[in-house]
Amino acid sequence: MPGKKKDLIDLSSTLPDIWRMLTDGERDQLRGNARIIHFKKNELIYLEDETPRDLMCLFKGKVKIFKSGVGGRSQIIRIIRPVQYFGYRAYFAREPYVTAASAFESCTVCMIPMELIEQFLRNNGDLALFFIQMLSVDLGIADQRVVNLTQKHVRGRLAESLIFLKESYGLEEDGATINIYLAREDLANLSNMTTSNAIRTLSNFVNERVITIDGRKIKIIDEDRLRKISRIG
Amino acid sequence: MPGKKKDLIDLSSTLPDIWRMLTDGERDQLRGNARIIHFKKNELIYLEDETPRDLMCLFKGKVKIFKSGVGGRSQIIRIIRPVQYFGYRAYFAREPYVTAASAFESCTVCMIPMELIEQFLRNNGDLALFFIQMLSVDLGIADQRVVNLTQKHVRGRLAESLIFLKESYGLEEDGATINIYLAREDLANLSNMTTSNAIRTLSNFVNERVITIDGRKIKIIDEDRLRKISRIG
DNA sequence: ATATATTTGTGTTTTAGAACATAGTTCTAT
DNA sequence: ATAGAACTATGTTCTAAAACACAAATATAT
Incomplete structure (x- = not known):
């Protein structure tokens, strides 16, 4: 130990x-x-x-x-x-x-x-x-x-993880950045997907203006939409 | 109630x-x-x-x-x-x-x-x-x-469920037939797959002489092999 | 500071498994 | 006993996501 x-x-x-x-x-x-x-x-x-x-x-x-x-x-x-x-x-x-x-x-x-x-x-x-x-x-x-x-698709699972991380560790002073510094691999292991898929799906979320990313810092731009993606799976 | x-x-x-x-x-x-x-x-x-x-x-x-x-x-x-x-x-x-x-x-x-x-x-x-x-x-x-x-494939998940059912409910007097009468749909819902996949994979197991089926009655022929399928996923 | 390793990003290929279609079979209820 | 419903079986198509490959960007150790 x-x-x-x-x-x-x-x-x-x-x-x-x-x-x-x-x-x-x-x-x-x-x-x-x-x-x-x-x-x-x-x-x-x-x-x-x-x-x-x-x-x-x-x-x-x-x-x-x-x-x-x-x-x-x-x-x-x-x-x-x-x-x-x-x-x-x-x-x-x-x-x-x-x-x-x-x-x-x-x-x-x-x-x-x-x-x-x-x-x-x-x-x-x-x-x-x-x-x-x-x-x-x-x-x-x-x-x-x-x-x-088991039932949600990659997008739903990743969206769910982001919301979960936000609710677990909260946001930084800007009121948008999730207060945890995670490798893409950890994000993938949390959401049951490959690292490539976590990276790709994260990029998609950025293109859809749901989040922004700066290295490992993830900022939630449109939480409602993120929750919706999580809900519909 | x-x-x-x-x-x-x-x-x-x-x-x-x-x-x-x-x-x-x-x-x-x-x-x-x-x-x-x-x-x-x-x-x-x-x-x-x-x-x-x-x-x-x-x-x-x-x-x-x-x-x-x-x-x-x-x-x-x-x-x-x-x-x-x-x-x-x-x-x-x-x-x-x-x-x-x-x-x-x-x-x-x-x-x-x-x-x-x-x-x-x-x-x-x-x-x-x-x-x-x-x-x-x-x-x-x-x-x-x-x-x-989440990680095992269809075959591994179904094999696991069959072993689990055997260990939960035991075998009939013949020492091989799993003592539960389940619809393919329930077997699928237990193993996180579609009903078609449960039916198909069950058929494959029969062809491979791992089990035999008679309607809903499932007889385990080669438990070692079934366990191996479950283990490797 | 520079080299080496690790992480990130993207395009391409492959595949497992879902979805769909259809038919035969077995229950179940009247 | 028979009709209708539910279940089982199998073939075919389609698609999400894994696997692979490589380049670029960061991090880390010497």
Whole structure:
């Protein structure tokens, strides 16, 4: 496991959801066991087939959860933004990781041993329901994603990804540029298409004046139209 | 909501997982609130956009969970066998159903109000972890499914579905015939392909002596080869 | 700073699988 | 028992997207 530096961070403000549900004793235990780890851009956070040990909470940065499929072709399964939890599903399922995680950009992650979390939630209905709700929401998204990725055409899938990125990471100060710096290849892996198709379709969107591109910076010009392209597939 | 007849059933033997984790008082409450409902072949159990109210446990029969996508094209998301729970995800996510469920064949379903289940698991760590684990396993399957459905070719997807059906519902007495009676259209909706392609590919498998077909009855002749087709995609 | 690798962009070719057409077959309902 | 509907089968055509090929532009390492 890479990453090194240890910081002093106020967990009560950075782990808002979980912190709120704990007793004072549990909070002490948490403080004693949580570790803050930094990851550099493109550094791997965990790998497929590894044994899950920690609940991870992304404090800063952007993370992709991905999976390698037929012939090693990579598919981005979901992306994480601050402050979201990840890395816990496989532990709860009593399985090794079936996905891998890596840092899109420099990241700060809080790691909490899953044994501790499991122990907490066994006696804390609110915390249990917090995880049940997160898993339930993610499962609904995954079900929707199966349909979108298999039934929509390239244009629809790319449009959907752009909207998804905008809603996940927001816009820069200009109110139009999507606040993430992604290679065409990542955009393709997110949208289940080849890199060529991502590039080509992006160019088409530019010609249609739906977006503009400046290197990797993508500016949304006509969001309504983009949403329409996504909707009709 | 259709279905009508009420039966006397021994819940302790039909709800083994949950029953085991409850106190005597909770068991009484469960007995007082559980309803047994029958569904005829092809009858709808719940619909997309409805409000989820009950945890459902399939006692007898086969159920498909499906979703309609672009242009109303249907995709089977998962299938349920006895004794499995379903219908609870949307309630926990505080959403309306994003899928629909219908009976592949005549079914017996036990319905338990979700409020009761939520109340139980707030004070019962084992029960909470039971749901957390089910959701976690299903989410892992969904993640895997995204990759399989998008990256494998028609042959690989159909081979995978046949193996999946065999593992879900088992074989008949001859030790080869898959124990489910499915229309080609359902097989197609399960494997993300058109009905024509399911028919054609099934014929190819017959010519290659991997399976034999007799109407809707599918017999697996060469499981190793079928698995290989599924694996290489 | 310069070389090397990686990413981006575009044109061309190939192909898997959808769409369509039509006919035979099997259910299902009255 | 029979008519109509739904399902199965197969051939043909069409098209979206993958695969391939190469050039230009950026990024990265020495």
